[in-house]
Amino acid sequence: MNMLYPLKFTPLFKDKIWGGDKIRTSLGLDFGKLPNCGEAWVLSGVEGNQTRVSNGFLAGNELNEILEIYMDDLVGEKAFDTYGVEFPLLIKFIDANDYLSIQVHPDDALAASRKIGSGKTEMWYILDADSGAELITGFNRKIDRESYLESVRNKTLRGILNTETVSKGDVFFIPAGRVHALGPGILLAEIQQTSDTTYRIYDWDRVDNEGNPRELHTELALDAIDFTLHASYRTNYLKASNKTVPVVESPYFTTSILDFNEPIRKDYGNLDSFVLLICTEGAAQIHHEQGMVTLTKGEVTLLPAILDHVSLVPEPACKILEVYLV
Numbered sequence: 001m002n003m004l005y006p007l008k009f010t011p012l013f014k015d016k017i018w019g020g021d022k023i024r025t026s027l028g029l030d031f032g033k034l035p036n037c038g039e040a041w042v043l044s045g046v047e048g049n050q051t052r053v054s055n056g057f058l059a060g061n062e063l064n065e066i067l068e069i070y071m072d073d074l075v076g077e078k079a080f081d082t083y084g085v086e087f088p089l090l091i092k093f094i095d096a097n098d099y100l101s102i103q104v105h106p107d108d109a110l111a112a113s114r115k116i117g118s119g120k121t122e123m124w125y126i127l128d129a130d131s132g133a134e135l136i137t138g139f140n141r142k143i144d145r146e147s148y149l150e151s152v153r154n155k156t157l158r159g160i161l162n163t164e165t166v167s168k169g170d171v172f173f174i175p176a177g178r179v180h181a182l183g184p185g186i187l188l189a190e191i192q193q194t195s196d197t198t199y200r201i202y203d204w205d206r207v208d209n210e211g212n213p214r215e216l217h218t219e220l221a222l223d224a225i226d227f228t229l230h231a232s233y234r235t236n237y238l239k240a241s242n243k244t245v246p247v248v249e250s251p252y253f254t255t256s257i258l259d260f261n262e263p264i265r266k267d268y269g270n271l272d273s274f275v276l277l278i279c280t281e282g283a284a285q286i287h288h289e290q291g292m293v294t295l296t297k298g299e300v301t302l303l304p305a306i307l308d309h310v311s312l313v314p315e316p317a318c319k320i321l322e323v324y325l326v
Contacts, residue, residue, distance in 0.1 A: 002057055004070060004304035006286050006293045009051040009063070014039040017206065020097030022187045026128060027093055027298030039094050042300045043276065045087030045194055055293060063087050076272040076305035079325050083194075088118075088325065089253055091278060091300050092190040093127070096182040101203040101214070102136060102157065106224040107176035111197060119176040121252050122192030123235070125321060126170040127280055130185030137172055137180045137233045138162045144227060152218060157202050162233055171235040173248050177226030178233075189278055191323055193252050199224055244322065254326050260284075261317040269308040273324040277301045277312075281319035287311040295320070 013023070013031035016038025023029050023037045031037040043063070044051045050062040058066055064085055072080040079088055105120035124135075140162040151157045161179065164172070166186060174180050179201065182188070199221035203214045237247045242262045248255040258264060268275055277286070283296040286303075288310045295301050295318075303310060312320070 003290060004073060004306055005056055005290055006288060006307070006310070007053050007058065007066070007302040007304070008055045008293065008295075008299060009043055009302075010054045012041040012044060012049055012051060013037050014041065017208070018096055018098035018100055018184075020095045022095040022097075022128070023093055023298075026187055028296075029093070029298050036097065037095065038097075039092050040298075041090065041092050042278075042298075043087075043089070043091040043302065046090060046196055047086075049196070070304065073306040074302075074304045075274045076325065078272050079274070079305075086194060088194055089276065089323065090192050090194045090196075091276065091323075092192070093298065094182065094186075094188050094190055096184055096186045096188075098184050099204050100182045101198075101200045102161070102179060102181040103198050103200050104179050104221050104224050105176050105195065105199065106197060110224055111195065116195075116197050118193050118195045120193050120195040120197060121176045121250060122174045122190055123248050123250075123253075123255060124172045124174065125189045125191075125255075125280065126166050126168055126172075126186065127189055128168055128187040129166045129170075132165060133167075133185035134163050134165050134183040135172070135181065135186060136161045136163055136183070137174060138178055139227065139229055142229050145222065148225070148227065149222070152201065155202075164234060169239070171237065171247055172233065173235045173250070175226070175250075177224055179225060189280060189321060191253055191255060191278075191321070249326065252325075253323050256322045258312070258318075258320040258322055260312065260319075261314050263314070264312045266310050266312065267308065268303070268305075268310075268324075271324060272305065273326070274305050275303040276321075276323040277303065278321040278323065279318065280321060282317045283315045284318040284320065285313040285315065287313060
């Protein structure tokens with residue numbers, strides 16, 4: 001069997017009513033003739049929406065096909081024992097040119113009870129934001145089920161939701177159960193569990209091309225919502241250059257930021273996991289035992305678990321989100 005190497009992928013592009021053009025103009029990804037590209041799925045094992053390898057001898061193979069062959073050599077023993085032949089993470093770039101629907105995702109337990117796969121915990125890293133751009137995450141006051149339903153019936157939901165003004169580099173962790181929505185003028189990277197289950201609570205009274213309102217999932221969402229009020233919904237981290245900066249640690253993924261203009265050597269020998277490198281600025285060479293691949297803005301590279309050491313060489317500077325399982 002040939003040795004595994006850093007894998008790159010061909011993105012899948014999604015037309016969304018709220019999408020724009022920044023996935024092409026800012027990230028350099030060509031989404032063809034789509035009128036409103038809202039999402040680029042740059043790494044996906046979602047059934048029916050799997051990304052295919054674009055480099056090396058495995059080019060053309062879907063992500064989960066490779067996982068079936070290489071198993072724990074690709075993802076690590078713990079991940080393979082836990083998730084089997086479905087890759088556990090989905091990576092997207094999202095361009096919000098208008099408000100996304102106010103929505104919520106189920107957790108693992110609720111998803112299992114409804115036989116819809118896994119839950120959906122995610123995080124957002126803001127790549128760019130227009131001045132004054134806002135997003136919604138969580139509630140701004142103590143709420144129970146009854147008062148929530150009253151606000152839905154009266155169309156006063158927006159008044160009980162927490163709004164955050166965002167700028168480039170901001171991070172928001174969105175655990176399953178947290179009500180959220182993106183506002184216009186935001187380009188971000190999303191790291192999430194492999195799930196495409198979304199319960200739409202409110203969609204700003206929009207209609208589709210045929211004049212029909214988009215479907216809402218009021219009842220399905222009710223049991224998914226976590227009504228806990230939090231003092232802060234923003235993920236704070238210390239910014240630093242030429243070192244690995246931890247940002248998010250959760251049962252589903254751990255994310256760090258590497259902002260570097262000097263070569264960095266990474267030792268993953270004690271890590272029982274694949275590593276994803278998501279380039280958000282600049283470019284870098286990834287040197288490994290069998291050669292080198294280049295990672296540029298808007299790309300993701302999957303480092304198989306069997307790779308113990310890589311060197312990252314910036315060209316001339318680079319910013320990367322480093323993601324793995326613990």
